[in-house]
Amino acid sequence: MRSRLIFLCIIAMVISIAGCVKSPTVFPATGKPQLLTPVLNQVCTTGTVVSDSVTTIPFSWKAVADADSYEFAVENLLNDSVITKITTKTALSIDLLPNTPYAWWVISRSLKTPITTSSDVWKFYSSGSGTLTYAPFPAEIDAPLFGEVVNQSMITLVWKGISVDNNIKSYDVYFGTSNTPPLLKKGETYNEIPDVSVKANTTYYWHVITYDAYGDYTDSGLYQFSVTSF
Incomplete structure (x- = not known):
């Protein structure tokens, strides 16, 4: 009988403690600016x-x-x-x-x-005086992204080029294991390079230079990603 009372008291305490635990507050996000x-x-x-x-x-x-x-x-x-x-x-x-x-x-x-x-x-x-043409925007790196970790031996380098004059001519793509990567492809006219071979447990660096029809160019800036074991 005594053990039964002790058991019931323990159950009551557990229920009481559980009732005191509050659910975490869920905050809504603010609206997205347009x-x-x-x-x-x-x-x-x-x-x-x-x-x-x-x-x-x-x-x-x-x-x-x-x-x-x-x-x-x-x-x-x-x-x-x-x-x-x-x-x-x-x-x-x-x-x-x-x-x-x-x-x-x-x-x-x-x-x-x-x-x-x-x-x-x-x-x-930004506007300025006397400018009739504008260099292309620096290329947007789509894949692999900065700091991304991949686990495959072949990757596709993907980027996006934009120009207010709609006159992008080509891209030079630099790629390698040094933070001053060598030229991988010169005069590329597409926005990707497929089937690029990479090694496991290695960090790679890459960037894209965009040229327009007037010879103006911009650099995407240096990106890096890592390859884990396959």
């Missing part, structure tokens, strides 16, 4: 040329209903420098270098949730 201007993959013609070294570019995006503020960011695609701003508005102007490719995005924030949401990333060219 970018407006500068327009994707175009020259920003609404910018104001202040001098030979400064162009003021206006940025705007749609308001997110549940956002209290926004984190704005714009990146120089030639030197990877980033300007960030926190604002409660949906528009602002930033002084940038003229005739330069940039990428920009906006992150929505709310005091009611710690989970933020980023917009898509849009590229554009």
